Amino acid sequence: MYVGKGHLFVCDVNKVVVYDLARREAQPRILSLPEGCLFVNDLAAVGDTLYASVTNADQIFKIDISDMANIGAPVEWLTVPGPNGLLADGESLYIASYPADGNTRPEHTIYRVADVAAPALEKVIDAPGQYDGIAFSADSTALYITNWAPAGLSRIDLNTGTVTPVSVELEQPLVGPADISVADGHIYIPDLPNSRVVVVAE
Structure with a gap:
């Protein structure tokens, strides 16, 4: 989930559901992902752009949220092996990689995109895993990560x-x-x- 601009954004299988927190009784808006995107996993925002990881499709999509009355459609942004957890930091984005088929390979690790305006993947660590959660320590000097195997x-x-x-x-x-x-x-x-x-x- 992601909360921003007075709205709650929730990943729901192949779509992102958007609730207006000031009008909770209103019907939510649905942002559908392309066919074949079956595992919309996590959300993080940098400025007026919301990023959504789709683990099974090896894609991160971007969504323009500069105008909440006219939210943009999800657009392919970057190919990443099994993108799962997302964590924004200024103009950077950290990405936890998870193998959707359950077979861990060397490319399934923790990545960083230093500048979302000029996206390029760099490995934070080399150890492969089935990574999911990612968060900063309280003092922002470290990352906490979760791994399914082990x-x-x-x-x-x-x-x-x-x-x-x-x-x-x-x-x-x-x-x-x-x-x-x-x-x-x-x-x-x-x-x-x-x-x-x-x-x-x-």
């Missing part, structure tokens, strides 16, 4: 590139840690197959 949470030091597993002591281990949020000194981790949200101290 299931876990890791921390990437943005100064050194060092990846460190974060210990999550649970009676029932994480199985499918998905999109994450960091707030008030805690990391919130949806564990999808277990139908729960796990909260750990940062």
